[in-house]
Ligand code: HEM
């Protein structure tokens with residue numbers, strides 16, 4: 001190869017076997033490109049992780065999740081009490097043998113159903129789901145019954161509702177003793 | 184007289200009737216094949232896409248709104264500020280669709296005679312953007328701005344009571360452009376109606392140019408050359424989207440019950456809606472035994488139905504009725520077309536199953552939040 | 556007589572002034588050549604080609620709907636910026652600020668312009684989409700631009716939807732409650748979606764009410780203070796930013812795909 005030739009042939013079009021001796025060969029090239037891609041993916045992945053993690057703060061400022069709901073005797077048999085609906089999104093329901101705290105969040109898409117005393121059901125205004133007094137769904141699109149919250153008697157004899165723990169019927173959790181109060 | 188008319192409208196607008204009517208009439212309005220076209224001509228439905236058809240349609244729509252305006256019940260819905268865009272929607276959609284079809288029929292006739300479509304001009308005979316286009320844009324812009332300002336002065340933007348997380352208004356409606364979605368939510372679980380279907384709509388729309396291999400009808404109004412594509416799209420757009428919006432706005436009242444346009448919105452209207460799952464139908468009602476404890480066994484019929492519908496049916500069609508078509512567009516396009524097409528069709532199918540059999544879910548696994 | 560012949564009109568003299576010439580180099584656009592140059596030389600007008608086929612300027616063909624959608628976007632940007640002067644996105648102030656805006660600010664139809672403009676834009680975008688379908692303009696080579704258009708339509712509706720929350724009235728929070736609860740049902744990444752319970756390490760669920768997409772959207776487990784702020788930011792900056800980029804692509808591609816569609 002004369003000096004002239006070397007000048008006109010661009011480096012990239014030189015036969016790689018030939019290159020091996022004095023520069024970046026095929027194997028070296030693949031090694032570098034692998035490292036390059038790994039570094040690139042790690043950087044991008046890290047960046048996206050940062051972005052997504054940023055959406056979830058460590059501290060939340062949300063209203064208290066437990067409240068006291070009077071004495072068990074405040075509730076008459078077979079009634080739905082809507083007193084705590086506004087502030088805590090809970091209905092206190094007493095049926096024959098038990099009291100339980102029913103969530104007011106429709107299991108369909110989260111609207112607040114209304115208690116229709118005359119028809120003895122909860123009816124959701126958004127897409128028409130209906131729930132019996134027990135919280136069991138029987139009409140409309142709601143896929144499952146309303147949830148119940150943890151309920152217990154505090155030391156002062158009042159009912160304590162803890163909304164951080166909920167009980168789902170379809171998982172058989174309504175059997176658990178914390179999900180209702182025997183009366 | 185007027186009252187009986189209103190009563191008739193109220194009865195006819197029940198979704199079971201109006202939706203069925205639209206679905207059955209649709210292929211005669213946008214005929215996708217020769218046979219439908221023949222009936223379309225014979226019954227004179229084609230006249231809808233002529234000038235008298237336009238006047239007729241406009242009079243019908245206006246008549247409906249005028250009668251509605253003076254009706255004490257419909258007045259309330261109609262004059263809600265947020266519902267005005269839907270009135271605009273009804274008019275503008277009718278006018279534009281009529282205009283497209285009117286032009287299309289003229290072009291179809293021209294093409295049949297071997298002429299070029301009306302839009303055709305000599306490629307060398309061009310006009311200048313300044314002034315020809317710029318002026319039109321300018322005028323359109325001014326007129327539109329005037330319209331918007333007048334609208335804004337006449338109609339105050341609505342503001343309801345301050346937010347109250349404890350009481351949901353009854354009925355509680357999404358913004359009008361999402362009412363089609365809200366209507367779907369009545370029939371499908373949120374993950375289908377709220378996530379899968381919207382994604383399919385978006386991706387399916389984006390896929391239209393890749394699935395529609397018909398090269399004809401590009402750049403001018405036409406119908407006959409692309410009637411099948413037109414038919415499918417228009418059914419989805421007009422019936423499954425716009426019509427559901429109209430239902431959601433005008434015909435859905437308290438507790439999301441259905442009300443005719445001239446019916447009083449009685450919040451205590453009782454409509455029994457005891458919905459039953461497919462598995463319950465089969466195991467309890469048909470076989471007269473309890474539900475199996477194993478979830479997969481319990482729902483096996485639903486899974487079979489689903490696999491049959493989404494998996495087996497396309498294969499069957501590709502071998503029989505759509506054989507030529509399958510060969511023309513190839514397996515990849517065919518698969519996507521079937522996936523989106525059958526999902527679209529699943530909406531009316533599920534609606535009818537709900538209306539006819541009170542069917543709630545085909546597959547019901549609330550334990551896993553997996554309901555279809 | 557002689558004098559009159561040489562007398563130049565006001566327009567002509569203006570066209571020759573240094574100021575005019577510095578702005579529009581081609582002078583007053585009168586000759587064919589000048590008119591074409593006026594379009595090509597303007598940063599705004601050169602979105603257009605200099606010449607068009609006849610049918611492309613007919614309202615009967617395009618219905619002006621793409622152009623009006625863009626115009627409405629501009630109107631909404633301007634009115635939106637003005638609204639931001641008065642509106643504070645907090646649960647405490649949002650509702651009252653909206654009332655004040657109508658009562659305390661002169662010529663208080665800004666909110667109307669913004670709200671009705673938003674509704675109108677959804678409509679014009681739909682009509683534009685319909686026109687493009689009816690003329691078969693999505694066919695090659697315009698497939699890609701149709702796809703960009705579908706994204707624009709989705710984002711237009713999302714913009715309108717995020718704005719719906721801001722007045723913080725009953726309409727607002729229930730629409731957002733229902734809307735975002737759909738995210739809760741998202742497969743795998745929503746805590747009440749199918750498959751979410753599979754993403755668990757031992758007994759600990761990875762996807763729960765405090766870690767799913769709905770939370771990311773709302774900034775909390777309920778529609779509240781953080782949600783209002785997030786929707787506000789998305790509405791004012793996040794979504795318009797993406798829309799503007801997509802619009803730029805959309806307009807660029809119209810030109811690159813050979814201008815407005817038409818019969819061959
Ligand atoms: C923010 C929304 C949008 C804006 C501002 C916009 C703007 C425009 C404009 C100004 C044009 C020129 C022709 C005309 O005015 O018709 C155009 C053409 C086009 N648009 Fe859009 N558009 C939008 C949304 C959409 C949507 C939703 C689609 C379809 C799903 C779409 C698909 C197209 C296509 C394919 C063309 C080329 C049409 C042809 O060459 O005839 N665009 N767009």
Ligand code: FES
Nearest residue numbers: 106108109124127
């Ligand atoms: S949110 Fe209750 S029925 Fe949809």
